[in-house]
Amino acid sequence: MSRAAVVLCGGYSSRMGRAKAWLPWFGTSMIEHVVSCLRPVVDEVIVVTSAELELPELEARVVIDGEIGGGPLVGIREGLAAATSEFAFVTSVDAPFLNAKYVEALFSLGAAAAPVSEDHVQVLSAIYPCAAWRNADNHLRRGSRRPLRLLEELDYTAVSSDSAVAWCESEGPRPWHGFNEPKEYLEAVRALDPTATVELEFLGRAANRTGPSRGRYPVGTLGEVLARAESSTSLTSGSSLIENGRLRKSHLVCLGGRALVRDLSIPLGPDELVSVIDALAGG
Amino acid sequence: MKGFHGCYWRFDLSRNCGERIAIEDSVLRQTLGGVGLGAWLLHKEAPVGVDPFAPEAPLIFSFSPLVGTRFTTSAKFAVVAKSPLTGFISDALSSSHFAIAGKSMGVDAIVLVGACVENSELVDGRLRPSECWGLSAEETAGRLARFGRVAAIGVAGEQLVRFANLSTEGRHAGRGGLGAVMGSKRLKAIAIRGEVATEIANPDQVDQLVRRLRKRASGESTAKYSELGTIANVLSFDRLGTLPTRNFQASHFEQADRLSAENWHGRRAHKRTSCASCTIGCEHQFAFTSPRQSEESSRANGDQREKKQTRIEYESLFALGPLCGIGDPDVVLAAASRCDELGIDTISAGATLAFAMECGERGLLADAPRFDDPDSLLGWLDDIAHRRGLGDRLAEGSRRLAGAIGQNSIDFAPQVKGLEMPGYEPRALQTLALGLSVGVRGADHNRSGAYEADFSEDVDRLCGNASSAARAIETEDRAALLDSLILCKFVRGAFEDFYSDCADILTAVTGETFGPERLRSVGKGIVDLRKAFNIREGWRPADDTLPSRFLSEPLASGPARGARLPKQRLDEMIESYNLERGWSADGYLPASRLAEIFEERLAVPTSVESGEGV
Numbered sequence: 084m085s086r087a088a089v090v091l092c093g094g095y096s097s098r099m100g101r102a103k104a105w106l107p108w109f110g111t112s113m114i115e116h117v118v119s120c121l122r123p124v125v126d127e128v129i130v131v132t133s134a135e136l137e138l139p140e141l142e143a144r145v146v147i148d149g150e151i152g153g154g155p156l157v158g159i160r161e162g163l164a165a166a167t168s169e170f171a172f173v174t175s176v177d178a179p180f181l182n183a184k185y186v187e188a189l190f191s192l193g194a195a196a197a198p199v200s201e202d203h204v205q206v207l208s209a210i211y212p213c214a215a216w217r218n219a220d221n222h223l224r225r226g227s228r229r230p231l232r233l234l235e236e237l238d239y240t241a242v243s244s245d246s247a248v249a250w251c252e253s254e255g256p257r258p259w260h261g262f263n264e265p266k267e268y269l270e271a272v273r274a275l276d277p278t279a280t281v282e283l284e285f286l287g288r289a290a291n292r293t294g295p296s297r298g299r300y301p302v303g304t305l306g307e308v309l310a311r312a313e314s315s316t317s318l319t320s321g322s323s324l325i326e327n328g329r330l331r332k333s334h335l336v337c338l339g340g341r342a343l344v345r346d347l348s349i350p351l352g353p354d355e356l357v358s359v360i361d362a363l364a365g366g
Numbered sequence: 367m368k369g370f371h372g373c374y375w376r377f378d379l380s381r382n383c384g385e386r387i388a389i390e391d392s393v394l395r396q397t398l399g400g401v402g403l404g405a406w407l408l409h410k411e412a413p414v415g416v417d418p419f420a421p422e423a424p425l426i427f428s429f430s431p432l433v434g435t436r437f438t439t440s441a442k443f444a445v446v447a448k449s450p451l452t453g454f455i456s457d458a459l460s461s462s463h464f465a466i467a468g469k470s471m472g473v474d475a476i477v478l479v480g481a482c483v484e485n486s487e488l489v490d491g492r493l494r495p496s497e498c499w500g501l502s503a504e505e506t507a508g509r510l511a512r513f514g515r516v517a518a519i520g521v522a523g524e525q526l527v528r529f530a531n532l533s534t535e536g537r538h539a540g541r542g543g544l545g546a547v548m549g550s551k552r553l554k555a556i557a558i559r560g561e562v563a564t565e566i567a568n569p570d571q572v573d574q575l576v577r578r579l580r581k582r583a584s585g586e587s588t589a590k591y592s593e594l595g596t597i598a599n600v601l602s603f604d605r606l607g608t609l610p611t612r613n614f615q616a617s618h619f620e621q622a623d624r625l626s627a628e629n630w631h632g633r634r635a636h637k638r639t640s641c642a643s644c645t646i647g648c649e650h651q652f653a654f655t656s657p658r659q660s661e662e663s664s665r666a667n668g669d670q671r672e673k674k675q676t677r678i679e680y681e682s683l684f685a686l687g688p689l690c691g692i693g694d695p696d697v698v699l700a701a702a703s704r705c706d707e708l709g710i711d712t713i714s715a716g717a718t719l720a721f722a723m724e725c726g727e728r729g730l731l732a733d734a735p736r737f738d739d740p741d742s743l744l745g746w747l748d749d750i751a752h753r754r755g756l757g758d759r760l761a762e763g764s765r766r767l768a769g770a771i772g773q774n775s776i777d778f779a780p781q782v783k784g785l786e787m788p789g790y791e792p793r794a795l796q797t798l799a800l801g802l803s804v805g806v807r808g809a810d811h812n813r814s815g816a817y818e819a820d821f822s823e824d825v826d827r828l829c830g831n832a833s834s835a836a837r838a839i840e841t842e843d844r845a846a847l848l849d850s851l852i853l854c855k856f857v858r859g860a861f862e863d864f865y866s867d868c869a870d871i872l873t874a875v876t877g878e879t880f881g882p883e884r885l886r887s888v889g890k891g892i893v894d895l896r897k898a899f900n901i902r903e904g905w906r907p908a909d910d911t912l913p914s915r916f917l918s919e920p921l922a923s924g925p926a927r928g929a930r931l932p933k934q935r936l937d938e939m940i941e942s943y944n945l946e947r948g949w950s951a952d953g954y955l956p957a958s959r960l961a962e963i964f965e966e967r968l969a970v971p972t973s974v975e976s977g978e979g980v
Contacts, residue, residue: 134829134831135826135829135831136826136829137826137828137829137928137929137930138928139927139928140920140927140928284605286598286601286602286605286628287590287594287598287601287602287627287628288589288590288593288594288598290628296628331586332586333586333589333590335821335822335823337602337605337606339925340605340606340607340924340925340926341607341828341925341926342823342826343606343821343822343823343827344823345823346823356605358602358605358606360602360605360606361590361598361602362821362822363587363590363591363821363859364599364602364603364606364817364821365599365790365811365815365817365818365820365821366591366596366599366815366855366856366858
């Protein structure tokens with residue numbers, strides 16, 4: 084049986100405030116982590132993304148989902164249609180605890196299959212026949228956007244949570260464990276390493292006012308990390324970067340050299356380099 | 367109309383005589399001054415298809431309605447000509463008392479045409495044989511100071527280095543080779559003075575607005591420039607993966623920390639100064655130890671190296687530092703200082719050298735300069751300015767050098783339309799990539815501030831799209847207005863409502879009612895006017911693009927690794943931009959556009975009108 088993996092990462096990540104594909108995960112990005120988990124157990128990896136999201140170099144085929152916001156079934160259809168294998172393991176990109184043994188065991192069932200946890204079918208950690216892209220297309224044409232309906236139509240094998248967990252290489256969070264909000268992501272990070280830290284540096288005028296330009300702080304939201312940095316004795320010489328619960332207009336924050344943000348609720352991940360820069364960059 | 371004199375001084379260098387020529391109010395209303403008025407005069411005075419070095423090619427100094435008022439940063443002027451580097455319009459701004467002196471002559475612009483019969487200086491309205499040929503612009507200004515405020519060229523301008531600049535009081539009209547145009551006229555310097563006051567329509571209102579702008583421009587909105595200067599960009603750009611390194615082969619420089627404002631302030635002797643009429647004070651001068659240039663000179667000086675001080679901007683720092691792989695602060699500061707003495711544009715100098723370095727690495731150019739070779743940098747700058755050896759070929763700029771080398775080297779020549787690229791990696795700043803591609807002056811970060819969108823949380827800077835067009839247009843239109851009023855771009859953050867505030871200022875100065883929408887329309891008209899000049903000089907849609915490197919190679923390393931800009935994406939952005947401007951999809955203006963703006967007062971030769979546009 085030939086195997087594919089389909090990774091969905093075209094969503095807006097609106098509750099997270101930043102692209103989930105680029106969330107840091109202990110030295111790598113979430114998309115790179117998930118692809119590297121899957122690569123050993125499949126013949127091909129398909130990443131379904133949006134045209135607006137740039138991804139790092141991946142050992143995977145990238146498919147553009149032209150209907151962003153259409154829900155996961157659209158991405159499943161695109162991924163299954165692009166695959167050349169018989170079956171595909173479909174996962175969302177926010178799957179930090181995914182492991183090869185679990186995916187291998189699911190494939191070994193030789194049919195559509197999904198774990199069921201607390202009465203929830205994990206439709207985004209499941210096996211689908213690749214030919215089912217047509218079924219998905221029919222569902223979408225009828226206005227049905229729930230992947231569970233597709234699985235039901237495929238007469239999927241429900242795997243109990245305990246069985247699925249037993250397949251895993253180690254104890255800990257479940258392999259389908261995902262996150263939509265900053266708090267959930269940070270809990271996942273702390274579950275793996277309670278002492279995880281971010282590296283915060285102040286550049287431009289912020290550096291001029293604060294003196295020491297770099298420090299390490301426990302992972303948290305941008306607001307939490309900045310507040311900790313400002314409350315430490317070495318960084319109190321300048322005026323606060325937070326004003327009325329918001330980052331001052333004069334500054335911007337760069338995450339890992341990529342996204343520029345000002346939203347204090349955005350989560351900062353393990354070992355992430357977070358640079359506070361002048362908003363008037365350029366000129 | 368108040369705020370203007372309604373005329374320009376046209377001086378024919380071939381005949382050694384000048385005359386005043388009227389400018390109608392309707393033209394001034396649509397062009398204002400600076401780059402707007404300069405572009406209009408260029409249309410009017412430059413014969414179609416003129417060689418930039420031909421005597422007939424005009425060299426224009428264009429003032430503005432705000433010159434002579436107390437508005438902060440208003441002592442500015444534009445120098446406009448057909449660029450010998452690009453063959454298209456070049457309009458560079460500079461700041462100094464030269465602007466105030468020019469306006470005090472009772473004119474809104476000075477247009478130089480013709481060419482001197484011998485190396486000359488224009489002083490007190492007459493030519494005289496040059497006593498300063500071979501001197502730096504600064505030395506020349508010192509010699510001619512008794513005749514007024516001086517604009518002069520250095521050795522590079524005399525030698526027709528295609529990226530020679532033109533200097534006043536240590537500031538430069540830097541880009542596009544305007545100094546070479548002056549050199550081609552065998553004119554070393556022009557010294558001007560006058561006593562004509564410019565009438566202001568509503569002095570009380572102007573005073574009030576002056577105070578308001580000064581107050582706003584003294585706070586957070588300009589603090590970056592006054593506290594650290596533009597070199598604060600170095601480390602931020604490095605962290606963002608937008609610091610062009612080794613001829614744009616990378617966007618992250620391993621020695622960026624050595625060149626950072628954060629490290630220099632407090633550790634390197636430093637002073638801050640301002641241009642005339644400026645309350646910001648963005649000019650940061652740093653001390654450096656002049657590197658040893660040769661064994662011979664070190665023996666002569668007993669190895670005592672000279673200590674100097676020079677002003678430095680980000681663009682000079684990036685071009686002479688990371689772009690050439692050089693991280694030694696003393697060398698980079700010395701190189702910037704040397705460019706000023708020789709009279710060459712630091713960006714084009716650094717970028718052309720960096721291009722030659724990569725050509726050398728690839729075995730395409732013999733005896734080429736090398737990356738990471740601080741000891742030879744100053745020597746190469748001297749060779750360029752004096753057109754010695756390989757320096758003669760480098761003095762032609764990267765596009766012509768690539769043409770001579772061939773072997774597809776044009777694919778990685780860092781230029782657009784012949785103008786070398788500024789210090790922004792376009793693959794990691796894709797709104798600016800559009801701005802650089804469509805810039806009428808060439809790769810231009812001053813007439814397009816599209817990087818402002820990229821340096822915000824509003825766009826994904828690594829993935830441009832059709833919405834980038836509106837953002838690029840907005841910054842171009844604003845720049846056109848600021849560059850014509852003229853106010854420094856560093857006050858751009860000091861406006862509460864940009865168009866309304868500018869309208870208030872212009873209305874108080876001129877007595878004409880300029881509403882915000884009208885000014886927005888004026889800004890767009892100036893952009894159109896500049897583009898129209900290029901079209902009449904042979905612009906083609908294929909000119910609006912980036913070198914192949916940027917469209918075929920993803921960034922291989924650094925924070926923006928993997929960032930790519932596929933040609934199709936850029937082409938789509940350009941098409942969106944053209945259509946949103948009201949031009950044809952491939953970038954031609956509607957044939958009626960200039961007539962709409964200028965009520966057919968602008969003579970556009972019919973020979974350059976096509977079915978699609980002018």
